[in-house]
Amino acid sequence: MLQKTRGIVLSYIRYRETSIIVRVYTEEYGLQSYIVNSVRSSKSKGSRIALYQPLTMLEMVVYYKPDRDLHRLSEAKTTYPLQHIPFEVAKSSMALFMSEMLSKTLKEEAGNPELYRFLEASILHLEEASSGFENFHIAFLLKLAAFLGFVPSSASEFESQLREHNYPFLPDESAEAALAVFLRQPLGTPVKINRSVRGELLDAVVAFYRIHIDGLGEIKSLPVLREVLS
Incomplete structure (x- = not known):
């Protein structure tokens, strides 16, 4: 049955000679995978593969x-053409990291409009930010944790859980203050x-x-992100 929905691209893999399988977090159906035919064909009109870049x-x-x-x-078109995220190294590196983390943490195959709105608003914020977004990916993950059910109530709880699992996290005052802002203030503060x-x-x-998501595995985009932001 044909249905309409909005979605956010997380990743894709090549499928056969000219097609792809794209993973999309949809507003109506949660996480879904779709076959897109002939998107890699030299005869396809325009740069259709650009529709399936992360976020x-x-x-x-x-x-x-x-x-x-x-x-x-059946059909796809972008609701908001991204002009900065795909072409600015810092933003594109964050987008790859965010999409990989979403791919590894979003499991439900049911709609969650509130989560979808959060993701959409987050992408638009990153796209439109002209400066001051170097911490965006960290704040994004802490906000996302609220939707996944394990957000810490405070910086001290965050630190306590890490210590309980033998992670050597000893933040200084600036790190603790930053954590408090990321947890309590709006995204992008x-x-x-x-x-x-x-x-x-x-x-x-x-x-x-890793404490809360079983089998999180290697985050392949993390070394690139570290290098770009170093």
């Missing part, structure tokens, strides 16, 4: 059948920390996710 927001017409792992995509503290907090937040 691209789409309006889609899909063939949806409950209890199937793989669906077909400016926080001034140096590169060393930023790297320390990023590693601690990923470790915190």
Whole structure:
């Protein structure tokens, strides 16, 4: 049955000679995978593969059948063409990291409009930010944890859980203050920390996710992100 839904692209893999399988977090159906035919063909009109880059927001017409792992995509167009995220190294590195973390943590195959709105608003904030977004990925993960059910109530609880799992996290005053802002203030609230503290907090937040997400595995985009932001 043909259905309309909005979605956010997380990743894709090549499928056969000219097609792809794209993973999308949809507003109506949660996490879904779609076959997109002939998107890599030299005869396809325009640069259709650009529609399936990480964090691209789409309006889609899909063939949806409950209890199937793989669906077909009939039509897709972007709701908001990204002008900065794909072309600015810092933003594109954050986008790859965010999309990989979302791929590894979003499991439900049911709609969650509140989560979808959060993701959409987060992408738009990153896209439109002209400065002061160097901590965005850290704050994003802590806000996302609220939707996943394991957000810490305070910086001290965050530190306590890490210590209980033998993670050597000993933040200084600037790191503790930054954590408090990331947890309590709206996403995008400016926080001034140096590169060393930023790297320390990023590693601690990923470790915190490992405590709560079984089988999180290697985060392949993390070394690239560290290098770009160093």
